[in-house]
Amino acid sequence: MKNPHHILITGASSGIGEALALFYAQKDVTLFLCAQNTERLGKVTQQCREKGAEVFAEKVDVTDAAAMENWISRCDKIAELDLVIANAGVSAGPGKTGESSEVTRRIFAVNVGGVLNTVLPALEKMQPRRTGQIALLSSLAGYRGLPSAPAYSGSKNAVRAWGEALRGHLKPQGIEVNVICPGFVVSRITAKNKFPMPFLMPASAAAATIAKGLRKNKGRITFPPLLAFSAWLMSCLPAGIAEFVLTKLPNKGSD
Numbered sequence: 001m002k003n004p005h006h007i008l009i010t011g012a013s014s015g016i017g018e019a020l021a022l023f024y025a026q027k028d029v030t031l032f033l034c035a036q037n038t039e040r041l042g043k044v045t046q047q048c049r050e051k052g053a054e055v056f057a058e059k060v061d062v063t064d065a066a067a068m069e070n071w072i073s074r075c076d077k078i079a080e081l082d083l084v085i086a087n088a089g090v091s092a093g094p095g096k097t098g099e100s101s102e103v104t105r106r107i108f109a110v111n112v113g114g115v116l117n118t119v120l121p122a123l124e125k126m127q128p129r130r131t132g133q134i135a136l137l138s139s140l141a142g143y144r145g146l147p148s149a150p151a152y153s154g155s156k157n158a159v160r161a162w163g164e165a166l167r168g169h170l171k172p173q174g175i176e177v178n179v180i181c182p183g184f185v186v187s188r189i190t191a192k193n194k195f196p197m198p199f200l201m202p203a204s205a206a207a208a209t210i211a212k213g214l215r216k217n218k219g220r221i222t223f224p225p226l227l228a229f230s231a232w233l234m235s236c237l238p239a240g241i242a243e244f245v246l247t248k249l250p251n252k253g254s255d
């Protein structure tokens with residue numbers, strides 16, 4: 001979509017979501033932002049207002065389906081949503097002690113359940129209007145299951161597959177769907193990583209790349225190019241070879 005005016009972003013209190021909110025914040029734009037940390041969300045809201053945007057920010061947990069449906073419905077009543085970005089996500093790898101079932105369930109609840117809880121109510125509003133754009137935050141980690149982060153890579157793989165399938169499915173209905181697969185971006189998620197992160201980029205640069213891809217309605221917005229190529233290559237290699245290479249990667253640290 002060329003110039004979205006009514007934009008909803010989940011997980012807008014830090015990192016990529018914050019950078020996207022600031023990128024889109026300007027006069028004539030209404031932003032609907034959610035996160036859980038009200039202090040951080042308040043600061044982002046203030047900055048977006050200073051750039052001229054009208055901002056409605058609310059503490060909502062994306063794993064709460066009823067709360068999300070209610071919030072999205074109220075937002076859409078204020079201003080019909082043009083662009084919805086399902087960005088909220090969490091990460092925690094196995095670290096030294098392994099990935100607990102609690103951590104695994106939490107990651108899937110936020111990264112997959114939270115995306116469903118954002119996209120499904122948004123679609124209910126957009127489909128009758130036959131217009132709108134939905135963007136889903138996957139990751140280059142979602143190209144292939146990573147032994148260093150099983151739940152995270154599994155959750156992002158699910159989001160990527162669902163988003164790509166929805167794109168073709170919803171095109172005849174006039175809805176644009178885009179899957180975003182970043183590499184390493186400076187955020188609270190990557191701040192936990194204790195290993196070298198090739199091509200680590202600022203969140204503001206990631207937001208500009210994402211917005212450009214969304215403007216062009218690209219199906220898959222992947223960056224940076226070299227890391228995207230490596231992720232794609234890993235997904236093409238025979239399973240045994242990919243496993244040999246990937247088990248050498250350092251584990252993400254636990255929360």
Ligand SMILES: NC(=O)c1ccc[n+]([C@@H]2O[C@H](COP(=O)([O-])OP(=O)(O)OC[C@H]3O[C@@H](n4cnc5c(N)ncnc54)[C@H](OP(=O)(O)O)[C@@H]3O)[C@@H](O)[C@H]2O)c1
Binds near residue numbers: 017034036091114182
């Ligand atoms: N950074 C990277 O290198 C990278 C790469 C690929 C993909 N991604 C994806 O990009 C997205 C944004 O992550 P980020 O890297 O910007 O990390 P981040 O700085 O930790 O931001 C995550 C955002 O999600 C929100 N959030 C987490 N759980 C939530 C919940 N249950 N309900 C509502 N909001 C929730 C957080 O807000 P509160 O803490 O206030 O709840 C925060 O605003 C994630 O989906 C992530 O997987 C990141």
